[in-house]
Amino acid sequence: MKCLNCGQENKDSAKVCKKCNRGLSAAPAWFPDFRWHLKTLGFIYLGVVAFYFITTFALRQLPKPYHLREIPPEMTPWLRKGPKFLPEDQLKAPADAPAPAPAAP
Numbered sequence: 001m002k003c004l005n006c007g008q009e010n011k012d013s014a015k016v017c018k019k020c021n022r023g024l025s026a027a028p029a030w031f032p033d034f035r036w037h038l039k040t041l042g043f044i045y046l047g048v049v050a051f052y053f054i055t056t057f058a059l060r061q062l063p064k065p066y067h068l069r070e071i072p073p074e075m076t077p078w079l080r081k082g083p084k085f086l087p088e089d090q091l092k093a094p095a096d097a098p099a100p101a102p103a104a105p
């Protein structure tokens, strides 16, 4: 009987291989070879690259200004320095304007 794992010829009555000591009735162990690694890692790499390009393309389809990395200050008034939550006409006045000079006596 030929060993399925190593190919060694054994007696027909033997239960384990005399060379590799593996059971003769068991299927040979499978180990990933170089081609399996190349194929699997290739699929993973292609998937990551495809995900990047698809996500980039999808994000570019968003309406402006959501495609920007920086949010315009008009959209985030709560982050503005100075008085907060004032009406728009009051916000346009400079917050740090110099105080008017006192009237000369």
Ligand SMILES: [Zn+2]
Binding pocket: 003, 004, 005, 006, 007, 008, 017, 018, 019, 020, 021, 022
């Ligand atoms: Zn063997």
